Amino acid sequence: MQGLAFCGHDESVTSKNRENFLEILNWYGKRVDNVGSVLNENALKNNQMTSSQIQKDLARACAAETTSYIISEIGDSYFSLLVDESRDKSIKEHMAVIVTFVNKKGQVIERFLGVEHVTDTLASSLKAALEGIFARYSLSISRLRGQGYDGASNMRGHFMV
Template structure:
């Protein structure tokens, strides 16, 4: 009995893993025996059973009537268990690193309001990672309601507010306040126009990347990087840290300036530092780069994280 149950559970988990990895729905509109389209979960269970003798001995017709392992409740439990495991992997990958939250408002098929949350952080290899974390149903998508939902999210997953550096939002209800200010409204209109113009042409995008690369390269050679960030985040960089950081940066530039021509952006610089172990030698330089990379600087970057 125990072996049969293990086979059933393993089969259901295999099918669940495939469905989740492909981003497919579980249930069909009609899961009755006579249905021609019972949904992905049941169809895959039947397919699996027909092609594996050991599975066929324990599933569907050969399974106990009170232990079919295919009801909608079981499907939801399996999906929820997998979601919890994925969430734990993401949280463990973040560890004690700083991170940012990107929040988008949306509605499901039943027109319920909900909030999608993506976390941005740097992993141990120096790569910038955007991970979809959770969808939370909210009463409305006002700033207060979203904040309350985020507070609950932090409490549930034991996330530290001390490691959070910024929250980025996308959605009309939260942009309405900004648009009430003429100067701020004009700013967002210009940003939108620039993003649309540059993004509509491969030639313009390549030109923009080249200009950004040249600007970054020149800034690295001169040591004239975006250091004012250290003043905005005093909890990360004390007055002493800022002085040491400036000295570390100058030393790092002198040692590595011949390699800067191979650097495309800050992320590739961070990855190179990890690969060569320089992130340990120049800890404050790496911490500064990490902070710069986890900040979503535009609403376009927030939207892009949900489209990946």
């Protein structure tokens, strides 16, 4: 992950750098007439649906749709997990989860499944978060064929099938 800022400190029209979401939206609006007219002409200035909360809602919706697609791609295939734990600059612990599987065409597919916030990096916390992922996405632990824990080596031996 690149760690690009999504929302900016100064998102006003006169700002030279409105951060990534608004800059991309503006760029796209200049190239696609329908988007540009909605953004610049038809939307009321106080109802352009570009607030930081709307940006977060859009990002969550995109993530949910993408994850749903990934889960459907996995289907009943065997898969493996790669887990990497880290902490952000505010010292909150995170666990990134990558899933690898072979699709129906015989191609090895690797997908980023998501980032889970965890209270700490104890094996019990990481295991609980992984069990939550399995439950949330209806993944069967009996289909799990491999595990890798980059930066989460304290998981060794704690999540065996």
